[in-house]
Amino acid sequence: MKPPSFDYVRPRSLSEALGILAARGDGARLLAGGQSLMPALNMRLLSPELVVDIGGLDDLRGIVERDGLVRIGALTRHVDLQRSAIVVRHVPLLAVAIDHVAHPAIRNRGTIGGSIAFADPAAELPACAVALQARMIVAGMAGTRIVPADEFFLGIYETALGPDEILVALEFDAVGPDQRSAFAELARRRGDYALVGLAAHARVDADRLDEVRLVYFSIGPTPVRARTAEALLTGRPLTRDTVTAAQAALAADLDPPADTQASSAARRQMARVLLARVVMELLDPVPIGAGG
Amino acid sequence: MPGTIPIALTVNGAPVSRAVEPRLNLVDFLRIDLGLTGTHVGCEHGVCGACTLLLDGDMVRGCLVLAVQADGAVVETIEGLSERGALRRLQDAFLARNALQCGFCTPGMLIAAAALLAQDPAPSRDAIRAHLSGNYCRCTGYHAIIDAVEAAAAKP
Numbered sequence: 001m002k003p004p005s006f007d008y009v010r011p012r013s014l015s016e017a018l019g020i021l022a023a024r025g026d027g028a029r030l031l032a033g034g035q036s037l038m039p040a041l042n043m044r045l046l047s048p049e050l051v052v053d054i055g056g057l058d059d060l061r062g063i064v065e066r067d068g069l070v071r072i073g074a075l076t077r078h079v080d081l082q083r084s085a086i087v088v089r090h091v092p093l094l095a096v097a098i099d100h101v102a103h104p105a106i107r108n109r110g111t112i113g114g115s116i117a118f119a120d121p122a123a124e125l126p127a128c129a130v131a132l133q134a135r136m137i138v139a140g141m142a143g144t145r146i147v148p149a150d151e152f153f154l155g156i157y158e159t160a161l162g163p164d165e166i167l168v169a170l171e172f173d174a175v176g177p178d179q180r181s182a183f184a185e186l187a188r189r190r191g192d193y194a195l196v197g198l199a200a201h202a203r204v205d206a207d208r209l210d211e212v213r214l215v216y217f218s219i220g221p222t223p224v225r226a227r228t229a230e231a232l233l234t235g236r237p238l239t240r241d242t243v244t245a246a247q248a249a250l251a252a253d254l255d256p257p258a259d260t261q262a263s264s265a266a267r268r269q270m271a272r273v274l275l276a277r278v279v280m281e282l283l284d285p286v287p288i289g290a291g292g
Numbered sequence: 293m294p295g296t297i298p299i300a301l302t303v304n305g306a307p308v309s310r311a312v313e314p315r316l317n318l319v320d321f322l323r324i325d326l327g328l329t330g331t332h333v334g335c336e337h338g339v340c341g342a343c344t345l346l347l348d349g350d351m352v353r354g355c356l357v358l359a360v361q362a363d364g365a366v367v368e369t370i371e372g373l374s375e376r377g378a379l380r381r382l383q384d385a386f387l388a389r390n391a392l393q394c395g396f397c398t399p400g401m402l403i404a405a406a407a408l409l410a411q412d413p414a415p416s417r418d419a420i421r422a423h424l425s426g427n428y429c430r431c432t433g434y435h436a437i438i439d440a441v442e443a444a445a446a447k448p
């Protein structure tokens with residue numbers, strides 16, 4: 001279908017954009033890469049009075065590393081993440097996950113900020129942000145505030161962002177020498193939204209894990225941490241028994257929905273399979289790019 | 293009713309200026325306002341890839357970009373790319389391998405395949421499949437398309 005009618009503005013500065021949002025409130029919608037907003041408009045799921053195209057705010061673009069922190073501007077495209085040496089080196093979880101986000105033509109426009117703000121329960125990047133305890137840098141008329149990823153995702157397509165706020169960047173800690181990440185998802189085709197996915201991050205000491213974070217996606221309204229399984233994998237040798245116990249604990253940690261894509265039981269089984277895969281990957285990582 | 297907005301861009305090498313409604317997407321602008329009907333429209337929500345075109349050199353979905361967003365941009369469509377011979381090898385290989393039947397997906401497939409060969413001149417079959425995963429074909433069953441891209445890549 002064709003989108004409903006709307007007005008369009010392309011502000012030239014962040015403060016101009018914030019002013020427009022403050023004046024127009026709920027009737028306005030930000031447009032970043034458009035790869036989620038345009039389908040929603042075309043299907044007439046949304047009918048904003050005003051579309052505010054933030055594509056011209058070049059300050060919101062780019063990836064920089066300084067003093068152990070990596071800052072990624074909200075308008076940084078998926079393809080820019082894929083090509084970034086900083087991301088491969090300091091935030092490798094994103095480098096692996098981004099290959100699973102949509103298809104090349106969509107990655108050429110879609111942005112990290114749009115993906116985080118849209119908060120699709122099946123999306124990869126929100127789960128990665130939670131696994132890595134990213135900070136969301138959010139601008140409003142009153143100034144800038146920082147929201148931890150753990151407090152950002154509130155429900156299906158619902159975040160801590162107010163209607164008059166703009167996500168300007170994400171900030172990540174660069175991974176330390178004793179930290180590792182792992183990522184796995186099951187989808188029907190490369191580039192489709194996951195049936196179930198898992199982003200993991202931990203401190204690794206020989207065959208032991210510490211500070212384990214297991215964040216599932218496409219298994220609840222927001223990224224879901226498997227806290228019991230995390231605890232069972234922490235601080236003990238990773239034997240077959242340890243992994244089996246953590247897999248069994250997922251029964252309590254996860255309450256997967258059934259939909260046209262998969263039953264709840266099938267999602268539970270996939271979640272167990274992915275857990276074993278990421279534990280193997282944490283212990284014995286495949287170099288980025290070698291996994292296909 | 294929102295008014296129209298003036299835009300000026302380059303399409304297949306020629307300057308174009310028009311006034312457009314904000315809600316008009318780029319593929320409809322090309323097809324309806326400019327009569328360039330080589331770029332097809334299938335799903336209109338980003339899933340099928342029939343509307344694939346180049347925007348400032350990047351392959352994008354024409355149905356997920358507004359015409360107003362293309363103000364100042366350089367757009368290339370299947371018409372322009374064919375005319376300047378940019379797709380010759382792929383087009384010959386598609387013909388030789390029967391990689392099209394109804395042809396609806398073909399402009400998008402050719403542009404997507406060309407984008408792959410530009411970044412990886414000798415892709416594996418798996419890489420070809422992964423790269424074309426966003427382009428639907430309802431006729432060929434894909435094998436002939438993968439064969440054709442592989443054959444075009446192998447040519448010197």
Ligand SMILES: Cc1cc2nc3c(=O)[nH]c(=O)nc-3n(C[C@H](O)[C@H](O)[C@H](O)COP(=O)(O)OP(=O)(O)OC[C@H]3O[C@@H](n4cnc5c(N)ncnc54)[C@H](O)[C@@H]3O)c2cc1C
Pocket residue numbers: 029030031032033034035036037038039074075100101102103106109110111112113114115117118122123124125161165166167168191192193194337338339
């Ligand atoms: C066919 C298809 C397949 C896809 N598959 C996947 C997939 O497998 N995994 C996946 O994760 N995604 C997938 N996507 C979505 C894609 O990753 C989008 O790029 C992403 O979800 C949104 O980013 P965007 O920049 O395009 O945002 P837009 O579409 O421009 O915006 C999305 C929403 O976020 C708001 N917004 C955008 N930027 C900001 C900001 N800086 N501050 C506050 N609010 C903002 C907008 O107002 C809008 O409500 C797919 C899309 C398509 C069309």
Ligand code: FES
Pocket residue numbers: 332333334335336337338339340341342343344353354355356
């Ligand atoms: S018409 Fe654009 S992707 Fe289907």
Ligand code: FES
Pocket residue numbers: 391392393394395396397398428429430431432
């Ligand atoms: S040839 Fe008919 S859709 Fe591909």
